[in-house]
Amino acid sequence: MSENCGPSFHVNEFVLSRFAPYRIVAMGHELSRCLSRAYAGEGLTIPEWRVLATISQADAIAARDVVANTPMDKMAVSRATTSLEVKGLVCRVTDPKDRRVSSLSLSVSGRAVFERVAVLALSFEKKLLSALSLEERESFDKLLAKLERATYTVAPESGVLDFATEVNKE
Amino acid sequence: MSENCGPSFHVNEFVLSRFAPYRIVAMGHELSRCLSRAYAGEGLTIPEWRVLATISQADAIAARDVVANTPMDKMAVSRATTSLEVKGLVCRVTDPKDRRVSSLSLSVSGRAVFERVAVLALSFEKKLLSALSLEERESFDKLLAKLERATYTVAPESGVLDFATEVNKE
DNA sequence: CACCTTTGGTAACATATGTTACTAATGGCT
DNA sequence: AGCCATTAGTAACATATGTTACCAAAGGTG
Known part of the structure; x- marks a missing residue:
């Protein structure tokens, strides 16, 4: 505790x-x-x-x-x-x-x-x-692209984001 | 033609x-x-x-x-x-x-x-x-909310966006 | 209080999706 | 050439998901 x-x-x-x-x-x-x-x-x-x-x-x-x-x-x-x-x-x-x-x-x-x-x-x-307005649309497009990159930035071969490491480490 | x-x-x-x-x-x-x-x-x-x-x-x-x-x-x-x-x-x-x-x-x-x-x-x-940066995160949150509203703004009872009307009308 | 309608939930069936193997074809490598 | 590893695609099975129809409980309405 x-x-x-x-x-x-x-x-x-x-x-x-x-x-x-x-x-x-x-x-x-x-x-x-x-x-x-x-x-x-x-x-x-x-x-x-x-x-x-x-x-x-x-x-x-x-x-x-x-x-x-x-x-x-x-x-x-x-x-x-x-x-x-x-x-x-x-x-x-x-x-x-x-x-x-x-x-x-x-x-x-x-x-x-x-x-x-x-x-x-x-x-x-x-x-x-x-x-969305035109500017908003462009903005959304960029943000989505960034998130796509983050999402598809995969762990070695599992093909998935390795998010457990951050949590499990002592 | x-x-x-x-x-x-x-x-x-x-x-x-x-x-x-x-x-x-x-x-x-x-x-x-x-x-x-x-x-x-x-x-x-x-x-x-x-x-x-x-x-x-x-x-x-x-x-x-x-x-x-x-x-x-x-x-x-x-x-x-x-x-x-x-x-x-x-x-x-x-x-x-x-x-x-x-x-x-x-x-x-x-x-x-x-x-x-x-x-x-x-x-x-x-x-x-x-x-995303902090500002980008806030921006994304807002844009996503707008799109959610648009997505869930449903046609009467079908529960879906009515997009066909725009196309089918003469 | 009968009667019809609506609502919350489930059963039983049909379809779709994921998984594990397998075949066939190819590309090295010795 | 002969052998093993890899790759493209599929078959066959197990699960999962969607659909339809149903039942039981409520809510009105005459």
């Missing part, structure tokens, strides 16, 4: 509604839900839309690069890709140079679907950001 | 990595993953931790109020509450005034678990926000 030199804050400080990570997660959840209306109309699921949108950013892209550029593991990408292929929205071609990788590209109808959804998505973003 | 007076932006504007809602969702996903390490050590799942944290904010609270204050539907809350009760971390008592509602409160060990996790969570938040 006299050796009380642990973490410097008291638990009473914890108020869920003011806890930044929670607020971001909760908002992300709600945004996701709102946005899903845009692609649900096209019969797309969230991972399908993410894969579609990621492929759209290039002429062709390997599945592993989709994994590297989205918050999805390779299984999720694999599943979404398969169903997109079944729907005829993406073409999957085995790369002759390295027959392990499959090169993904949008079909004509895939690009059409993407464009219709993209228009809705941009409209949504516009409406959301209209809550 | 000559009547091209649709939405004012072109699809080429859509770049996933600059799409604000996506960035927020992706960051939320990563934060969630990082944070889960804090309560995984206590054997808690994400919804369990949310319920625990929400109950901790009051002496006792009805399950429906947990639903109202978290991004979870009532089924998710029900399940998490049941398992927390099984683990002896929360007490569920039927309200004698209205026997439909169950009043939830933390047990002694439940509070202990909460406090241990809360310390880790606060430490994590501190580390995350250390990427």
Whole structure:
């Protein structure tokens, strides 16, 4: 009781509604839900839309690069890709140079679907950001970028922020 | 082709990595993953931790109020509450005034678990926000609050932002 | 006080997501 | 070439999450 030199804050400080990570997660959840209306109309699921949108950013892209550029593991990408292929929205071609990788590209109808959804998505973003002034928008963009950098500055291989060290050390 | 007076932006504007809602969702996903390490050590799942944290904010609270204050539907809350009760971390008592509602409160060990996790969570938040200066932190807080208001300013009963109207109108 | 409506919560089912292995293809390395 | 380590992707299983329908308790309203 006299050796009380642990973490410097008291638990009473914890108020869920003011806890930044929670607020971001909760908002992300709600945004996701709102946005899903845009692609649900096209019969797309969230991972399908993410894969579609990621492929759209290039002429062709390997599945592993989709994994590297989205918050999805390779299984999720694999599943979404398969169903997109079944729907005829993406073409999957085995790369002759390295027959392990499959090169993904949008079909004509895939690009059409993407464009219709993209228009809705941009409209949504516009409406959301209209809550901020131009300067505020720029400011938010910068702050978000800084936090992204902090978030993705990962511990060696665990792929996660190592926050326990600060607490556990004597 | 000559009547091209649709939405004012072109699809080429859509770049996933600059799409604000996506960035927020992706960051939320990563934060969630990082944070889960804090309560995984206590054997808690994400919804369990949310319920625990929400109950901790009051002496006792009805399950429906947990639903109202978290991004979870009532089924998710029900399940998490049941398992927390099984683990002896929360007490569920039927309200004698209205026997439909169950009043939830933390047990002694439940509070202990909460406090241990809360310390880790606060430490994590501190580390995350250390990427920002004090002024930046205040600024981010305000901007986030504005966006939250915009996000949760819902369409009548759908509970979602009504962004389609802007697009569909002639 | 019956009757209909609303509300809090759960059961049971369907779907989605995460995990662990496994296969196939490749790239060194000796 | 022969062998081991690595990589891309998937199958099969276990969990988790979402949906629908349901029950039991309240709250009105005639």
